[in-house]
């Protein structure tokens with residue numbers, strides 16, 4: 052079954068969250084930020100004073116906590132951590148813990164269940180089109196130049212441009228080189244470079260691509276239904292004639 056999923060993957064600062072939220076509103080699908088789930092796990096690891104380099108301990112945390120992401124924010128074990136997960140501490144360890152296969156397995160299962168419960172969605176992350184929903188109706192790889200990405204992050208959260216650029220490039224390196232679901236464009240994805248483009252412009256391009264994909268599916272369905280009806284008529288005629 053093709054779920055009504057738009058997968059938006061890409062590196063930090065490419066504009067994924069802003070674009071994904073706006074696309075979701077535009078096409079009438081719910082929005083899921085999977086990065087917030089990994090950040091929730093990183094928050095719990097720090098909360099429990101677990102060493103982020105200890106895969107076994109981190110996996111135990113990921114498997115035992117409850118992370119809920121909804122339009123109001125993110126909660127971990129019932130506590131609202133929407134603001135905490137954006138802090139520098141969580142940001143500095145999230146890619147380390149997100150590279151562990153048991154952590155990813157738990158998150159993937161949660162993400163698939165979320166989409167089934169919601170009947171589809173606009174899902175933003177690093178491995179959505181490649182691994183979590185390879186059959187998504189539309190797959191986007193959203194990127195931008197390193198300079199633009201760092202400048203955007205500084206505008207969002209403040210800080211020194213050089214420091215932020217270094218932190219982003221370190222996360223890019225870990226996210227792209229890990230063995231389990233590395234960050235890369237999915238097969239059949241459309242790559243969009245958002246450098247120097249407005250949000251509206253990018254959102255418009257994605258919404259148009261979604262309409263085209265949905266129309267293509269509807270046309271294929273109509274063609275199949277017409278084929279089935281014709282075969283049924285032929286069989287019925289055979290029976291009547293015979």
Ligand code: CDP
Pocket residue numbers: 062063064067085086087089090145146147149150175176177178179222226
């Ligand atoms: O907001 P930003 O783009 O900086 O990052 P995020 O989307 O909140 O994701 C934080 C981190 O979680 C990423 O750097 C990845 O290490 C990890 N992540 C992942 O591994 N797989 C995903 N589907 C989403 C995020």
